[in-house]
Every structure is written in structure tokens, then in C-alpha cells.
Amino acid sequence: MIVPITGNVTYTITLDPTVWIFDDRKILLDEAFSDKKEDNIQEDELEKASRRFNQEVYQQKINPPVNKSISRLEGQKFLENSYVMPILEFLNHAEINENATSATLVTANGAEQQVPLQALKECFLLFAVDGKPLKDDGPVHFLYRDGSNRENPIKGVEKIIID
Numbered sequence: 001m002i003v004p005i006t007g008n009v010t011y012t013i014t015l016d017p018t019v020w021i022f023d024d025r026k027i028l029l030d031e032a033f034s035d036k037k038e039d040n041i042q043e044d045e046l047e048k049a050s051r052r053f054n055q056e057v058y059q060q061k062i063n064p065p066v067n068k069s070i071s072r073l074e075g076q077k078f079l080e081n082s083y084v085m086p087i088l089e090f091l092n093h094a095e096i097n098e099n100a101t102s103a104t105l106v107t108a109n110g111a112e113q114q115v116p117l118q119a120l121k122e123c124f125l126l127f128a129v130d131g132k133p134l135k136d137d138g139p140v141h142f143l144y145r146d147g148s149n150r151e152n153p154i155k156g157v158e159k160i161i162i163d
Contacts, residue, residue, distance in 0.1 A: 001016070001017065001018050001133065001135075001138065001139045002014050002015065002016050002017075002139065003015040003017065003125075003139055003140055003157060003158060003159060003160060004159055004160070005090065005091070005094045005160045005162065006159070006160070006161055006162070007100075007103075007104075007160075007161040007162035007163060008096065008097045008099065008100040008162040008163060009094040009095060009096050009097060009100075009162050010094065010095035010096075010097065011093065011094050011095055012094070013090065013093055013094045015090060015125075015140075017085070017125065017127035017128075017133065017134075017138070017139050017140050018127075018133050018139075020083070020085050020127050020128070021083065021127075021128055021131065021133075023085065025085060025086065025089065026083045026084070026085050026127075027083065027084050027085070027086065027124070028081055028082070028083060028084075029081070029082040029083060029084050029126065030081075030082075032084045032124050032143070032147075033145075033146070033147035033150065079130070079131035079132075080130065080131055081128075081130070081131060082126070082128060082129045082130060082131075083126070083127060083128045084124035084125060084126050084127070084143060085124065085125050085127055086123075086124055087120065087121070087123055087124070087125055088121050088122070091120070091121055094162070096117070096162055097162075100117055100162045100163060101116075101117055101163060102114055102115065102116055102117055102120075102162075102163045103115050103116075103117055103120040103160055103161065103162050103163060104160075104161040104163060105142055105154055105157045105159075105160060106157070106158055106159040106160075106161065107154065107155065107156040107157055107158060108137070108155075108156035108158050109156065113142075113154050114163075115142070117162070119144060119145075120160070122144075122145040123142055123143060123144060123145060124143040124145065125140040125141070125142060125143070125157070126140060126141040126142075126143055126153060127139070127140050134155075137155040137156050138155075138156065139156075139157070139158065140157050141153035141154065141155050141156075141157065142154035142157050
């Protein structure tokens with residue numbers, strides 16, 4: 001149930017979609033392709049930048065982060081919805097080399113799907129349907145940001161190789 005990002009990157013990283021259900025960066029599948037979400041993403045990026053700045057400036061005064069406790073109602077909501085995760089932040093951590101142009105998605109059945117690097121940076125990874133991980137055809141499904149393959153995503157993505 002893990003997805004490594006390898007190839008033409010500075011750091012090979014491993015994604016674990018099973019823990020994303022508690023990640024604040026996840027997006028409801030129903031909201032992922034709406035225009036309203038674009039505004040929220042821009043606001044979220046500004047908020048994240050502000051938090052990073054504050055952490056760097058006041059790093060000596062900050063206590064270790066404490067996870068926000070999840071109420072019973074929030075926990076129930078997690079188990080009823082389908083979620084996607086934007087991949088861009090993970091790609092930034094892997095530090096894609098400048099000469100990279102595309103990515104290869106390797107699926108559970110061994111098939112390989114070539115995608116442009118820009119499409120990969122803007123994609124969503126579907127990791128939970130009705131609050132449950134994708135065990136049968138997972139660990140993740142690849143969805144283009146424009147939703148063009150929403151009805152027919154690339155299923156069973158087990159590895160991402162940057163070319």
C-alpha cells in the first residue's frame with residue numbers, strides 16, 4: 001500500500017496513502033474539480049507560507065507540534081467521504097531534477113502509463129472511497145486536475161518514476 005517516487009529526482013520518497021485520511025491537505029473528491037476549490041487552494045498556499053515563515057522566524061520559541069484532536073463527528077465524516085490528495089507538495093520534497101520531462105505510472109498489473117510532468121504536478125491521487133483505502137485496485141488512482149479522466153482514472157498506481 002505504498003507508492004515510491006523514484007527516477008530523475010534528488011530524493012527518492014515513499015508515499016503512504018493509508019495515513020492521508022488524517023492529513024489536512026486532503027480534498028473531498030466532490031470538491032476537487034470545482035472552481036471554488038481553486039480559490040481555497042490559493043488561500044491554503046498563502047496560509048502555509050505564512051506558517052512556514054512564522055516557524056522559521058520563531059523556531060527557537062516553538063514547542064513540538066501537537067496533533068489536533070479529532071472529534072467523534074469529524075471521525076465519522078472521514079469514514080463517509082471519498083478523498084483525493086494533491087501530489088505537488090510530495091514532488092517538491094523529492095526535488096525533481098530540471099531535465100525531467102515526464103513520468104511513468106506503474107500499475108499493479110505491471111502496465112506503464114506515460115504522463116507529462118506538468119500533468120503529474122497538477123494531478124490528484126484518489127486514496128479513499130467512502131473513508132476506506134483502495135485495497136482491490138489501489139493503493140491510489142491517478143486523476144487529472146481537469147477531471148477529464150474522473151470516470152476512468154488510472155487505477156492501481158504502485159510506483160511513480162520521474163523520467
